[in-house]
Amino acid sequence: MAAPAVIQPTEDSVRAEVRAWLEANWRPDLGLIEWREKLVDAGWGAPAWPGAFYGRDLDASLAAVVAAEMRRVGAVGVARAGVRNLVIQTLLEHGSDDQKRRFLRAALTGRDSWCQLFSEPGGGSDLAGATTRAELRNSRWVVNGQKVWTTSAHHADWGLLLARTNWDAPKHQGLSVFLIAMRQPGVEVRPLKQMNGHASFNQVFFTDADVAPEHLVGDLGGGWAVANTTLMHERRGADGTAAAQNAESPRQGPIYDEEQAEAAITMEPYKWYPQRAGRVDLVLERARQTGKLDDPVVRQEIAKLLVLARSAEWTARRARAAQAQGQPPGPEGSLGKLVASHVARAAARVHTMISGADAMLAGEDAPLQGVIAEVLVSVPAVSIAGGTDEIQRNIIAERVLRMPKEPGFDAARPFRDVPRNAAGGRGT
């Protein structure tokens, strides 16, 4: 009995097929979402995805051929930057078929905007201690509680919500993840102003907010596993680091303007991130301009910073090279987050030395129109956001060095009985 003939796509066949499709369909005078709907429905928007859900089951090298052809003609791609990508990845892994059909298309086309509702004021590093509650009333989920550090919540149509559905189970087992409509009376979004003056994040308040029963993601009580998928993709750097589009053809026309406007909204919360990392790139030029490059004490501090920053960069490359070679991950791969904190702090210190009295100024009165001042007041975020330095050290000690885990006082008993912050926990 002959096996059914399966024609395996090759680089040439994929290139020919996508080229013909683009020739027939790509037009820069289409509306952004109108175009993306064509693209997504044809499976060319996410060609590595399953055929059943807007993809074509292509492997990474063939998907790269598609991307290259799109770049060649200047065709706009799907919307996958920022939080949207985290939600997409989470739904791909844990969503029901109905959820994938309902949400993935609208996410890829950019019709729906998303936010991630995980962190809470009482939570901090202890994400699994979430106390926002979801209760089933009359076959609908009713949500009450508060989230914080929510990027782009004020633009979002939907949110990926981590909430407690069982208070009698141990903390990790009483959580569930939901898809919640953000534009409803029970959801209030307020900007959260940071110490550097930006308000990249929001606080989100839920008062009897409504969630449809079919919008539970994964199993009831299985929210911790779902949330970890999201966090894994967040740590991989999907957050706020969308690759620049390298077009090989001129990108002029309304569809590009629409795409740029969308990117501006997506990237707006991250505009101070270069300053948060310390701006090591500015140090030598600033020292030269201020004459501090001749000061032997400042020279030493600059050199220490450069030794640290270069060593950090080479360590990251070692980790990537080992990964690319398929070697088992070495310790060098787990240090990046903590090392980035060291670099940022050292850079802020050196910028202060170089600026001298000018370091007391901000905004237009300060060096580089306030960029240096923004470094000084943004750097503290690096050692907190995405896992504090202290948590990073625990992770390195426990996972890399195999040292004993921290004693847990919360994981084995009903969450109801676990001591926790009374309200908020925002300090003074």
Add this chain to the structure above:
Amino acid sequence: MQYTFTAEQREYRSVLRRYFSDRSPPATVRRLMETEAGWERPLWQDLNRELGLCGVHVPEQYGGQGFSFIELGIVLEEMGRALVCAPYFSSAVLATGAILNGASEAEKQALLPALAAGDTIAALAFTEPNGRWDLQGVETTATRMGDGYQLAGVKGFVVDGHTADLLIVLARRPGTVGEAGLSLFAVDGEADGLTRTPLRTLDATRKLARIEFRDVRARLIGAEDQAAGPMAKTLTQAAAVLASEMVGGAERLRESALDYANLRMQFGRPLSAFQSMKHKQADMLVDVELAKSAAYQAAQAAAEDDENLSAIASLAKAAASEAYVQTAIHTIQIHGGVGFTWDNDTHLWFKRAKSSEVFLGDPAWRREQMLQAWGY
């Protein structure tokens, strides 16, 4: 630049690690460090007969194995880890390096095979009692006498200078200053007029000597007055691979501190269960891994003769110095009182860390060299 080792290089490392752990256990290190020479023939001959270590980076036409500074870096990292007592850095790195960079083709043919085989042990006498690591500090003079030269002056801090068969000496033509007028010379270890005095060293595993030259007969190596360039390159390459030796020792210390913290019970639980210990160990791992990355980068830059080698070698030496000393301090602290005792092995590496911190230039000097090499 590549950022990983090849499968062959990893295998080479594991062979060396097993070999040194077998042939240079702490008991052997302790026995040899108590001797005046600081090393002994049998181990040295085995290193060369069984592994060909002295010739690892020497081209095959001079009797070497023809590998690169990457493999030399691996050898030194593993030697630093085991604190191998042998005149390797002095002979295979410094003296061999000076000849490779500064000697004529005929001199290389004449000198290198015996050095690469380990049959001749050479020391590089370049520093003087003034302790300067730059070439301007050289005061020893070489005066032409017939078809040879006579050396006069004092060299200090010469690694293995009291036991070497052959001395490669940096000296200047009388009346010259700075980097001008410098030449390299070969002097027999037993030459007349030579007084070699072993110095008492903080690190007993790396022996240093003071060498007085009273009108000692010497042969010129390489071109007269042209040694500044080759010497600078030799010292840059040496700093690059010294960084490898240092991170090898630092990693060994870090691991010993972790092992001890896991074994030592206090207040009913292992030391390693205390969060202060976990955080310290995490910081130690960061220090050592960053320094390793810099050392590997420097070895690679030396292998490729990268235009940034000078800056990267200084960077790596500075990074390794800080990391090694800091790791040694933490390791003693984690061991507590026992870490301060003679019987505990930690002080052997601690002393190597302190000695290496200043050898070939302390971190502050190296950082300044790095900035200048980058044009700042």
